[in-house]
Amino acid sequence: MSWRRDLESSSSHPASRALAFFFKSSTSACSADTSPESVLGLYHCPPLFGHSLRDLGFQRGGVRRLSRSDVLSRRASNGSRRRGCVLESWPYKQLRGAGIFASPTATLTVEPRWSPVFTGESVTLKCEIQSHSNWRYQWYKGSSRTAVSQSQTNTFTIRSAADQDQDQYWCRGERDYRPSSSQLSNTVTLRVEAEKPKPELTSSHKGAALIGNPVVLYCKLDQSAGWRFYWSKHTQNPENETKTETHSYTISSVSVSDGGQYWCRAGRGTPVYYTHYSDALWINVTGVTVPLTVSPSRAQHFITDSLSLSCEGQSDSTGWRVRRYTHSEKVSDCSSGLGSVTGSTCNISSLSTSHTGVYWCESESGESGDPVSITVTNDSVILDSPVHPVTEGDPLTLRCLYRDPKPSNLTAEFYKNGSLLQTQTTGEMTIRTVSKSDEGLYHCKHPERGESPQSWISVRGESKSGASLSVFSLLSSLMAASPYLLVSIVLTIKCCRARAKPDELNTE
Numbered sequence: 196m197s198w199r200r201d202l203e204s205s206s207s208h209p210a211s212r213a214l215a216f217f218f219k220s221s222t223s224a225c226s227a228d229t230s231p232e233s234v235l236g237l238y239h240c241p242p243l244f245g246h247s248l249r250d251l252g253f254q255r256g257g258v259r260r261l262s263r264s265d266v267l268s269r270r271a272s273n274g275s276r277r278r279g280c281v282l283e284s285w286p287y288k289q290l291r292g293a294g295i296f297a298s299p300t301a302t303l304t305v306e307p308r309w310s311p312v313f314t315g316e317s318v319t320l321k322c323e324i325q326s327h328s329n330w331r332y333q334w335y336k337g338s339s340r341t342a343v344s345q346s347q348t349n350t351f352t353i354r355s356a357a358d359q360d361q362d363q364y365w366c367r368g369e370r371d372y373r374p375s376s377s378q379l380s381n382t383v384t385l386r387v388e389a390e391k392p393k394p395e396l397t398s399s400h401k402g403a404a405l406i407g408n409p410v411v412l413y414c415k416l417d418q419s420a421g422w423r424f425y426w427s428k429h430t431q432n433p434e435n436e437t438k439t440e441t442h443s444y445t446i447s448s449v450s451v452s453d454g455g456q457y458w459c460r461a462g463r464g465t466p467v468y469y470t471h472y473s474d475a476l477w478i479n480v481t482g483v484t485v486p487l488t489v490s491p492s493r494a495q496h497f498i499t500d501s502l503s504l505s506c507e508g509q510s511d512s513t514g515w516r517v518r519r520y521t522h523s524e525k526v527s528d529c530s531s532g533l534g535s536v537t538g539s540t541c542n543i544s545s546l547s548t549s550h551t552g553v554y555w556c557e558s559e560s561g562e563s564g565d566p567v568s569i570t571v572t573n574d575s576v577i578l579d580s581p582v583h584p585v586t587e588g589d590p591l592t593l594r595c596l597y598r599d600p601k602p603s604n605l606t607a608e609f610y611k612n613g614s615l616l617q618t619q620t621t622g623e624m625t626i627r628t629v630s631k632s633d634e635g636l637y638h639c640k641h642p643e644r645g646e647s648p649q650s651w652i653s654v655r656g657e658s659k660s661g662a663s664l665s666v667f668s669l670l671s672s673l674m675a676a677s678p679y680l681l682v683s684i685v686l687t688i689k690c691c692r693a694r695a696k697p698d699e700l701n702t703e
Contacts, residue, residue: 299326301380303366307464309419311386312356316468318385320351322366324377330368335379337362353385361387392418396459396473404449404480412444414459414473422461422470429455429559431472451558452514454480485515485556485564486583494650495570495577497598498546504529505540506556506564514559517541520566521552546571568651574598575644580637584653585629594623595639595647608640629654 306319322332333342334351344351353360363384368377399411414424425436426444437444442461446453457476462469490503506515516539517529527533529541533550536542543550550571556564567582579594595607605622608615612635617624626633634654640646 298374299324299368299377301366301368301377303364303380303383305364305383305385307421309421309463310384311388311419313388313391313418313468314355314357315391316356317464317466318353318356318360320353320364320366320383322349322351322368322380324349324368327370327372327374329370329372330377331370333367333369335365335367356385356387358387358389361385388418391471392416392461393471394424394459394461394473396457396476398476398478400478404453404478406450406480407448410446410449410453410478412446412457412459412476412478414442414444414461416442416461416470421463423463425460425462425469427458427460427472431458449478449480451480454478454558485558487517487554487556487564487567489554489567489569489582492582493577493579494568494582495572495580495648496546497577498548498571498573500546500571502534502543502546502550502569503540504534504543504554507539515539515556515564517554518557518563519552519554521549548573570648570650572648574647576639576641576647578637578639578647578650579623580650580652584655585633587629587631587654587656589629591626591629591633591652592623593625593637593639595641597641597644602641602644604643606642610638610640611635631656 302323302325304321304323306321307316312318320334322334324330330349332346332349332351334344334346335341336343351366363382365382366380369375394414394416397413397415399409399413404410412426414426416422422442424439424442424444425433426439427436444459455478457478458472458474460470460472485506488503488505488507490505491500496502504517506517516536517533518526519528519533520526529536534541534543539556548571551569553566553568555566565583569582570577575598577596579596581591585591593609595605595609606618606620607622608618609624610616611633622639631654634652636649637652638647638649
C-alpha cells in the first residue's frame with residue numbers, strides 16, 4: 196500500500212515548494228528518505244521532471260537555490276512517462292541550506308504594543324508560524340536556552356506584570372511530523388515600570404469660569420500610549436465616572452452646578468489597568484450668585500427676636516445653604532445648632548448676641564453669594580438699616596427702633612461717621628437720592644433710651660470695589676465706635692479671607 200507525502204517546507208522558499216512532488220512509498224514508486232545529519236537519498240523520477248537533481252542545478256559543494264519557474268519549466272519540457280528512478284545522494288545540510296528543507300519561520304508579537312507596561316498590567320505574547328499545523332509552542336526568556344513555558348496555543352499571557360518579567364522573549368514551534376520544529380522567532384523586549392503613573396489635571400481657565408462659557412479639562416499623562424480617561428466630580432467614585440477616548444473633557448456651557456472638585460485617571464487594556472487619580476482641581480463658576488434674604492430685613496436685631504435667613508426664591512438656588520462666620524473664627528451652617536432648617540431657609544426662633552456674625556448663601560460646589568453682617572444686641576435701641584448695599588439714586592430711610600415698651604417721645608438723632616446729621620421727631624430720617632458720598636457708618640440716639648450699634652451702609656454704583664476700599668479707610672475710626680460695629684466689620688474681613696482659603700478652616 197503506497198501513500199503520498201509532501202516534502203514540506205516553508206512557503207517562503209519557492210524551490211522547496213516546487214520539489215514537493217516526490218513520493219514516499221513501500222513499493223517501486225519513487226521515494227524520498229532523509230538522514231538528519233549526513234546524506235539525503237533522493238529517488239528522482241524522470242517522468243515528473245525529466246532531469247536529475249544535478250541537471251536542475253544542484254552540484255556538490257555549490258548548491259544553489261532554484262526558483263519555482265526553473266523547476267516547472269524543466270518539468271514541462273519532459274513529455275515522456277518512463278518508469279524508474281535515479282538515485283542521487285546529497286548532504287542534508289546542503290539541501291537545507293539551499294532552502295529545500297528550511298524550517299518554518301516563527302514571528303513573535305506582543306499585545307499591548309505600547310512600551311513600557313506597568314506592574315499589574317496584562318501582557319500577551321503571540322507566536323505565529325505561517326505554515327503547517329499541530330504546533331506546540333515553546334517560550335523562552337532572557338539568555339536561557341530552556342523554555343520557561345510550553346503551550347498548545349500560540350499565546351502566552353502574563354496576567355499581572357512584575358519587575359521580574361522585564362526581559363527579552365522569543366518562541367519556537369515543535370511538532371511530531373516533519374518539519375519537527377520551526378526556527379527561533381525574533382526577540383521582543385518587555386519593559387516593566389514599577390511605579391504606577393499619576394496624571395496631572397489642568398483647566399483651560401486660570402481663574403473662575405463665567406456662566407455660559409466653555410471649560411475644558413485636560414488629563415496629562417506622558418507615559419506610553421493606549422489610554423482612555425475617566426473623570427470624577429465631587430467624589431472619587433468609579434461608578435459615577437465619565438469616560439472619554441481623549442485626554443480632554445469639555446463642559447460646553449458651564450452653570451453654577453458645574454462648579455466643584457474634579458479628578459481624572461487613565462486606564463487601558465483588558466482587564467482595565469488604572470493609573471492613580473490626579474490631584475483634585477477646583478472649578479469656580481461666577482456670573483450668578485444667590486443673595487441671602489433676611490427677615491426682618493435689617494442689619495440689627497434685639498436678643499430674643501426671631502430671624503429668618505433664606506437662600507430660596509432665587510434662580511438656580513437648588514442646593515444652596517445658609518453659612519455663617521462668627522467671632523469664634525469658625526464657619527458653620529444652620530444644621531450645626533444655629534437654628535432649624537427648612538429647604539434652604541434657616542429659622543432662628545430666639546436670637547442671642549452669639550448670633551452676631553457674617554452670613555451668606557453657599558452652593559454645594561462652593562460658590563457663594565455676597566455676605567451680609569448681622570448684629571444682635573442686648574441694648575434698648577437699634578438702627579433699622581438695610582442689610583444689602585443701596586443702589587445709587589434710590590431713596591434710603593433710616594429708623595430708630597426700641598425694645599418694648601415703645602417710648603412716647605420718638606425724637607432721635609442720626610449720626611454718620613460720628614457726626615450728627617439730623618434730629619427727627621418722628622424717629623426716622625430719609626435720604627431721597629442716595630449717592631456714593633452717603634456711604635458710611637450710621638447710628639441713632641434716643642435722649643432717654645440711649646444709642647444704637649453702628650452699621651455700615653454701602654452704596655452700589657458701577658464699581659463695587661469702592662465700598663471695600665471705604666471700609667478699610669475707615670478702620671481707624673472704628674476704635675472709637677461701637678464694639679458691635681467693630682465686631683461686624685472685622686468678621687466681614689475675616690469671613691472673606693476664610694472663604695478664600697476653605698481648606699484652612701475648622702468646620703463645626
